[in-house]
Amino acid sequence: MTDAIVPVLIATLGAGTPLIFAALGELVTEKSGVLNLGVEGMMLVGAIVAFITTSATASLWLGVAAGCLAGAAMALLFAFATLTMQANQVAAGLALAIFGTGVSAFIGKNYVGVALQSPPASDASFASAIPVVGPLLHALHPLVYLSWLLFAGVSAFLYRSRLGLVLRAVGESPDSAHAIGHPVIRVRYLATLFGGAMAGVAGAYLSLVYAPLWLEGMTAGRGWIALALVVFATWRPARAVFGAYLFGGITISQFFAQGAGIPFASQAMSALPYLATIIVLVLISRNPVMIRQNAPVSLGKPFHATV
Amino acid sequence: MRIVTRRDFLKGASSLGVAALGGRAIDAIGQQSVLRVGVVHQFPIGEVGWETQHALGWKAMEAAFPGKVKTTVVTDVVQAQDAERVFRDLASQGHKLIFGTTFSQMAPMLKVARAMPGTTFECCAAITTSKNMGAFEARNYEASYLGGVIAGRMTKSNVLGWVGAFPVPQVVWRLNGFLIGARSVNPNVTCNVIWINTWNDPAKEKDAVNALISQGADVLAGSPNTPVQGIAAEERGAWSVGNCSDFSKYVTKRQLTGDILDWNSAYVEAARDVMAGTWKSQSRWRGLGEGGYCRMAPYNAAIPGDVVADVAKREKDIVAGKLKVFAGPLKDRDGKQRVAAGAVLPDNDVRSISWVVDGVKGAFPKS
Numbered sequence: 001m002t003d004a005i006v007p008v009l010i011a012t013l014g015a016g017t018p019l020i021f022a023a024l025g026e027l028v029t030e031k032s033g034v035l036n037l038g039v040e041g042m043m044l045v046g047a048i049v050a051f052i053t054t055s056a057t058a059s060l061w062l063g064v065a066a067g068c069l070a071g072a073a074m075a076l077l078f079a080f081a082t083l084t085m086q087a088n089q090v091a092a093g094l095a096l097a098i099f100g101t102g103v104s105a106f107i108g109k110n111y112v113g114v115a116l117q118s119p120p121a122s123d124a125s126f127a128s129a130i131p132v133v134g135p136l137l138h139a140l141h142p143l144v145y146l147s148w149l150l151f152a153g154v155s156a157f158l159y160r161s162r163l164g165l166v167l168r169a170v171g172e173s174p175d176s177a178h179a180i181g182h183p184v185i186r187v188r189y190l191a192t193l194f195g196g197a198m199a200g201v202a203g204a205y206l207s208l209v210y211a212p213l214w215l216e217g218m219t220a221g222r223g224w225i226a227l228a229l230v231v232f233a234t235w236r237p238a239r240a241v242f243g244a245y246l247f248g249g250i251t252i253s254q255f256f257a258q259g260a261g262i263p264f265a266s267q268a269m270s271a272l273p274y275l276a277t278i279i280v281l282v283l284i285s286r287n288p289v290m291i292r293q294n295a296p297v298s299l300g301k302p303f304h305a306t307v
Numbered sequence: 308m309r310i311v312t313r314r315d316f317l318k319g320a321s322s323l324g325v326a327a328l329g330g331r332a333i334d335a336i337g338q339q340s341v342l343r344v345g346v347v348h349q350f351p352i353g354e355v356g357w358e359t360q361h362a363l364g365w366k367a368m369e370a371a372f373p374g375k376v377k378t379t380v381v382t383d384v385v386q387a388q389d390a391e392r393v394f395r396d397l398a399s400q401g402h403k404l405i406f407g408t409t410f411s412q413m414a415p416m417l418k419v420a421r422a423m424p425g426t427t428f429e430c431c432a433a434i435t436t437s438k439n440m441g442a443f444e445a446r447n448y449e450a451s452y453l454g455g456v457i458a459g460r461m462t463k464s465n466v467l468g469w470v471g472a473f474p475v476p477q478v479v480w481r482l483n484g485f486l487i488g489a490r491s492v493n494p495n496v497t498c499n500v501i502w503i504n505t506w507n508d509p510a511k512e513k514d515a516v517n518a519l520i521s522q523g524a525d526v527l528a529g530s531p532n533t534p535v536q537g538i539a540a541e542e543r544g545a546w547s548v549g550n551c552s553d554f555s556k557y558v559t560k561r562q563l564t565g566d567i568l569d570w571n572s573a574y575v576e577a578a579r580d581v582m583a584g585t586w587k588s589q590s591r592w593r594g595l596g597e598g599g600y601c602r603m604a605p606y607n608a609a610i611p612g613d614v615v616a617d618v619a620k621r622e623k624d625i626v627a628g629k630l631k632v633f634a635g636p637l638k639d640r641d642g643k644q645r646v647a648a649g650a651v652l653p654d655n656d657v658r659s660i661s662w663v664v665d666g667v668k669g670a671f672p673k674s
Contacts, residue, residue, distance in 0.1 A: 007517065007518070007521035008521075011517055011518065014514075015510070105383070112351050112353030114353065114354050115557040210509075210510045210513065211509035211510055211513060211535055212538075213509055213533060213535060215509055216507070218508065218510070220507070220508040255514055255515050256521070258501045259499040259500070259515075259518050259669060260522060261499065266504060266669075267504055270502075270504040
């Protein structure tokens with residue numbers, strides 16, 4: 001039994017990881033009241049910049065760092081347009097997604113189909129001594145652990161720290177936050193940059209660890225999934241992580257089901273992760289009070305300091 | 308040769324149209340005998356993959372007629388409606404031979420070919436031709452059959468794995484050829500199949516490979532344009548049979564072989580015939596052998612000599628027409644007889660094939 005489940009679990013953890021990075025990043029951004037729909041674009045730019053860096057330096061971590069910075073740079077564009085220039089966030093976010101898709105294809109032109117010569121190996125050998133969980137932990141990439149750390153960090157930051165409280169206040173009522181002296185625009189800038197950086201890491205994970213190779217549009221809609229996860233998880237980190245693993249788990253399970261010869265149309269199976277994730281998250285989050293309490297009230301609304 | 312992206316191309320074709328026209332006029336007077344050829348790629352040309360094999364084709368054409376053909380290559384023409392515009396522009400700029408590189412360009416090309424009767428068109432994987440539009444396609448089930456023979460002899464678990472993009476005939480006939488080959492040497496072999504329903508999601512390909520290996524498959528094949536499947540299989544210590552390009556540069560240890568697309572003669576012959584004025588519209592569908600559209604990647608040194616000899620003999624028989632891959636008796640997965648003993652599945656039925664042979668496990672979408 002464990003023989004059958006362990007590979008599914010390992011694959012699920014791998015498949016959920018990019019979604020966790022992107023969704024938690026976006027969650028922090030949205031909690032500050034900024035709706036950045038450009039996650040897909042930021043992920044793609046992160047993916048190609050990370051890929052180029054790693055293929056030049058043969059260092060996984062330099063690649064991840066570069067992807068992180070590239071994602072943040074994309075977010076900076078968005079932040080400048082929407083926070084400084086007060087452009088419409090929805091329009092600017094969509095533009096960012098399209099722009100990111102195009103610009104990543106452009107800079108990645110010479111890297112299409114090029115595989116990294118030796119995929120950077122994971123190094124978690126310390127774990128393999130533990131029985132049962134050992135092989136599981138050993139098979140996981142350090143970035144998977146990092147995504148767990150990110151989850152712990154984001155939860156602690158949002159709900160256990162003063163800065164997190166400020167960020168949430170900015171997202172709820174920027175006017176009140178401004179009135180008591182909090183730098184609304186600066187907080188929103190930082191939250192947006194953080195979201196971009198995490199989207200960049202998510203992209204880097206895809207192109208460096210998961211695939212590992214660069215293809216135009218290789219995120220294949222994961223940025224949009226991450227966005228949806230944030231909403232359907234009612235802006236709560238634990239639920240976003242749960243949703244990410246649910247999505248990954250169903251994706252993987254349907255592969256195992258197909259491979260095992262279960263006669264069910266593969267097209268329907270491919271649609272299953274999207275349907276199931278949304279249905280489950282909507283069901284567990286359907287309490288309207290909860291939604292109202294967790295949704296950032298000023299989401300997507302520009303802030304203009306009047307005083 | 309000049310590679311332009313769609314944007315460059317449209318820019319050149321529209322805003323600088325007048326200047327370009329002037330340039331063309333001089334071109335036409337100065338180099339009467341040069342055949343201008345247009346090639347339209349759907350995606351960028353990478354190191355390996357579908358587009359790369361086409362690029363090798365038109366490069367071979369340029370090498371075969373030095374100074375006599377001038378190629379304009381347009382890449383990143385993703386949408387069919389863009390392809391129509393690009394075809395039209397290329398034709399009106401004086402390109403006398405225009406290649407489409409993918410099935411989805413067939414419909415726009417048919418339209419443009421009707422409007423531009425003085426231009427010759429060739430479309431890869433097209434299933435329809437017209438007066439001035441020909442088609443070419445690879446019978447690569449012949450190559451995947453040979454890959455299957457090797458897979459059938461190398462598997463220890465008697466379970467093969469196949470990751471398919473979409474269950475379109477081009478993929479299904481390769482899958483069937485692969486399994487027919489494997490079962491011709493090892494009747495106990497079955498093949499688990501996963502359809503990922505996307506052409507370009509390498510992460511999903513890898514997940515599917517891992518799932519198949521976890522379920523016991525020890526030789527992996529499928530319809531990837533990328534080395535991802537081979538790399539993922541190698542990580543887990545499984546064999547793989549490549550497809551499209553030779554992936555041995557990436558899958559250094561555990562690629563058994565692969566079926567490689569080779570369009571060189573398609574491009575060279577079309578250009579030759581157009582220049583000689585002997586071009587005729589036809590649907591060229593070729594497999595292994597001299598001037599064919601597919602060939603085998605180098606065989607892994609781990610394959611025993613007698614297997615290599617057997618495969619070589621079968622290859623000769625296929626080229627000579629003595630061995631037919633879709634020869635009866637063939638049953639489909641549900642046990643229904645599809646080809647009677649002594650009969651061979653007609654070409655038309657292969658080209659529209661929508662059933663999988665006995666031994667395939669996994670969901671197969673009805674069509």
